[in-house]
């Protein structure tokens with residue numbers, strides 16, 4: 809088991825600090841976010857310590873994806889919101905504060921003051937297709 813002594817989510821997995829658990833299995837744990845954006849906001853984490861998508865084991869991630877589908881459906885059925893957000897922040901620039909991979913599962917109703925948003929004017933100028941092709945090439949060549 810990969811664990812990090814000082815990591816707050818590893819401490820939750822080890823039972824050293826309390827959490828409101830939704831479910832767990834050998835690989836993952838789901839528990840309530842302590843600062844919920846909305847009622848039902850919970851987090852899905854791997855029990856092993858991975859920082860984020862950059863270092864997670866892909867078999868662990870595949871298992872997380874299956875349990876994410878379960879958790880998202882359960883939250884939706886429990887609260888019947890207009891929708892459910894799944895978000896992952898990878899690195900501080902993306903808004904990651906806790907450096908242990910976690911997926912937010914957040915019930916969201918239309919008009920809520922949080923969410924993944926594009927700027928109002930983002931569709932004013934469509935990207936140049938040649939530039940997009942260059943950028944796609946750059947990404948496809950990166951490993």
Ligand code: AMP
Pocket residue numbers: 816825827840841842843844897903904905906907
């Ligand atoms: P992020 O900004 O994506 O790293 O989100 C970290 C999330 O972890 C925040 O939504 C916090 O409210 C939540 N969080 C931090 N500490 C705890 C804790 N002890 N129990 C439950 N959730 C926590």
Ligand code: ZN
Pocket residue numbers: 811812815816817818819856857858907908
């Ligand atoms: Zn950890």
